[in-house]
Each structure stands twice: as C-alpha cells, then as structure tokens.
Amino acid sequence: MASQYYLEMQENFKNNNKSREFPAHSAKVHSVAWSCDGRRLASGSFDKTASVFVLEKDRLVKENNYRGHGDSVDQLCWHPTNPDLFVTASGDKTIRIWDVRTTKCIATVNTKGENINICWSPDGQTIAVGNKDDVVTFIDAKTHRSRAEEQFKFEVNEISWNNDNDMFFLTNGNGCINILSYPELKPIQSINAHPSNCICIKFDPTGKYFATGSADALVSLWDVEELVCVRCFSRLDWPVRTLSFSNDGKMLASASEDHFIDIAEVETGEKLWEVQCESPTFTVAWHPKRPLLAYACDDKDGKYDSNREAGTVKLFGLPNDS
Numbered sequence: 001m002a003s004q005y006y007l008e009m010q011e012n013f014k015n016n017n018k019s020r021e022f023p024a025h026s027a028k029v030h031s032v033a034w035s036c037d038g039r040r041l042a043s044g045s046f047d048k049t050a051s052v053f054v055l056e057k058d059r060l061v062k063e064n065n066y067r068g069h070g071d072s073v074d075q076l077c078w079h080p081t082n083p084d085l086f087v088t089a090s091g092d093k094t095i096r097i098w099d100v101r102t103t104k105c106i107a108t109v110n111t112k113g114e115n116i117n118i119c120w121s122p123d124g125q126t127i128a129v130g131n132k133d134d135v136v137t138f139i140d141a142k143t144h145r146s147r148a149e150e151q152f153k154f155e156v157n158e159i160s161w162n163n164d165n166d167m168f169f170l171t172n173g174n175g176c177i178n179i180l181s182y183p184e185l186k187p188i189q190s191i192n193a194h195p196s197n198c199i200c201i202k203f204d205p206t207g208k209y210f211a212t213g214s215a216d217a218l219v220s221l222w223d224v225e226e227l228v229c230v231r232c233f234s235r236l237d238w239p240v241r242t243l244s245f246s247n248d249g250k251m252l253a254s255a256s257e258d259h260f261i262d263i264a265e266v267e268t269g270e271k272l273w274e275v276q277c278e279s280p281t282f283t284v285a286w287h288p289k290r291p292l293l294a295y296a297c298d299d300k301d302g303k304y305d306s307n308r309e310a311g312t313v314k315l316f317g318l319p320n321d322s
Contacts, residue, residue: 126138
C-alpha cells in the first residue's frame with residue numbers, strides 16, 4: 001500500500017509538474033544551492049562566476065553575478081544559519097566567501113591546490129575544502145585561517161559533516177565512506193559502501209539517514225546511528241553525480257547522465273516521480289521549505305543551441321498554470 005505521504009506528494013506533483021529555466025551563466029553550471037531561509041539560490045559555473053537569484057513566488061529573479069575567481073567555480077554552499085553568506089570553491093586554488101548584502105567578496109583564502117568540493121560545518125564555524133590532490137583543508141570561517149589540513153592516500157570525492165558536527169565523512173574512489181572524529185580528525189570507521197567509486201554524500205535534514213551515490217549507478221541509504229545500509233535505489237543507469245533530500249527528509253532526488261532525475265520516497269525506496277531532462281544533470285537541490293527542486297544540466301549535446309542557452313538553472317515543482 002502506498003503511504004499517505006506518497007499519495008499526497010504524487011498529487012502535488014501532478015498539479016505542480018512544470019519546470020522552468022532561468023539564464024544564469026555563459027557556460028555550464030556545476031553547482032546549485034539554496035540559502036537556509038530559501039529566499040535565494042546560488043549557482044557556480046565553468047564561466048568562473050557565481051550567480052545569485054531571489055525566489056519570487058514561482059520565479060527566480062537574478063540579483064547578482066559574483067566575479068573574482070580565475071577558474072571554474074566547481075562547488076558552492078551557503079552558511080548553515082546565516083542566509084547572507086555563501087562560499088565558493090574554485091580551480092584557481094582559492095575559496096571565496098561572499099556576502100549578498102554588500103554583494104562583495106569578504107574573504108579570499110588561498111589553498112594548496114585546485115579546489116573541487118566544499119562544505120560548511122553545521123555550527124557555521126568551519127569550512128572544509130577538498131582539492132584535486134586529495135587534500136582537505138579546514139578553514140576557520142571567522143579568521144579565514146587554516147585550522148587543519150589532511151592529505152589522504154585515496155581519491156577524495158565529496159565531503160560532509162554529520163548534522164551533529166562531531167564526525168566528518170568522505171566518499172572515496174575505492175567505493176568507501178571514511179568517517180573521522182571531529183575536530184580530532186581521527187579515523188573512526190571505513191565502510192565498504194559500493195563496489196566502485198563512491199561519488200557523492202548527503203545527510204537528511206532530520207539527521208536519521210545519509211545517502212551516497214556511486215559510479216555503479218546505485219544510491220544507498222544509511223542509518224546514521226548504526227552506520228548500516230538500510231536500502232538501495234537502483235533506477236538510474238549511469239554514475240550518480242548528485243543527491244538532495246527534501247526539507248522534510250522524506251524524498252530523495254538523485255541524478256546522473258540519465259535524462260531524468262529520480263525522486264524516491266525515502267522510507268520505501270519507491271519511485272515517487274521523475275523529472276525529464278534533455279541532457280545529463282550535474283547538480284540538484286531541494287528548497288529548504290517547500291517541494292521545489294533546483295537543478296542544472298549539461299549543455300544539450302555539448303552544442304550551443306541558439307534557443308537553449310548554456311548555463312541555465314532550472315526549477316521543478318512549479319504550478320502547471322504558472
């Protein structure tokens with residue numbers, strides 16, 4: 001029997017099944033993220049900039065474009081509780097912290113290598129950034145100085161704190177999830193999660209689960225307390241590039257080079273919906289307050305199609321009559 005939640009959300013998406021795209025950049029978008037209050041969406045692009053939009057009803061209105069990086073902006077994230085601050089990681093060997101109130105870069109922190117992933121600790125005090133040489137640097141968010149630096153002997157993919165801020169998780173190229181104590185950074189456990197490259201990791205807002213996506217095209221759901229795999233989602237055929245839990249923790253969006261985004265009910269693994277795409281999806285992010293999904297895809301067939309501008313961000317979950 002389908003759950004009440006499942007039926008309600010299916011009904012919701014039947015009435016709110018529209019996707020709309022918004023011009024954001026002059027080249028493909030690598031990363032999208034919502035501010036904690038859901039008022040703004042930020043995007044980072046191969047064009048070396050970040051863009052910020054304000055969500056007005058069912059539209060994204062571009063507020064600003066943030067220039068300064070000398071290379072691609074590969075990932076970005078917002079401060080967990082301050083809706084005005086976000087941080088970008090770039091291949092130019094820096095991270096930059098930006099303030100939407102002044103529209104200025106308030107800090108540029110030089111790092112050792114080309115940065116590819118970044119996250120902000122749940123308590124807001126630390127930013128962790130990983131680079132192409134598998135070094136993770138922990139930066140004090142107030143003083144902008146490096147607190148610690150760890151060189152790993154494996155390919156580090158995505159990184160994340162748990163919601164309690166006392167453990168640090170890394171997904172790696174051998175299919176493992178490595179867990180360190182925080183702030184001590186002592187190894188606690190290494191979980192063999194997937195037979196191949198473990199690419200992405202996300203924690204659900206309730207703190208009950210985390211999910212990992214892998215090159216074997218599987219998404220696995222893990223119990224945070226027990227560190228055991230609860231279930232797998234196997235509807236994608238290509239390596240899972242990106243994951244996002246809905247604000248209530250009950251839906252999980254996952255995407256890949258498949259031309260759809262899978263939306264699963266977390267508790268059953270059932271397919272709740274799928275969002276059709278015309279090309280591979282790089283990044284997905286659920287809104288922190290409502291069932292609205294931001295995402296960005298590759299340029300269609302890699303060609304610059306005159307009516308389909310590269311570098312758009314998209315919203316799914318808009319009213320059919322909007």
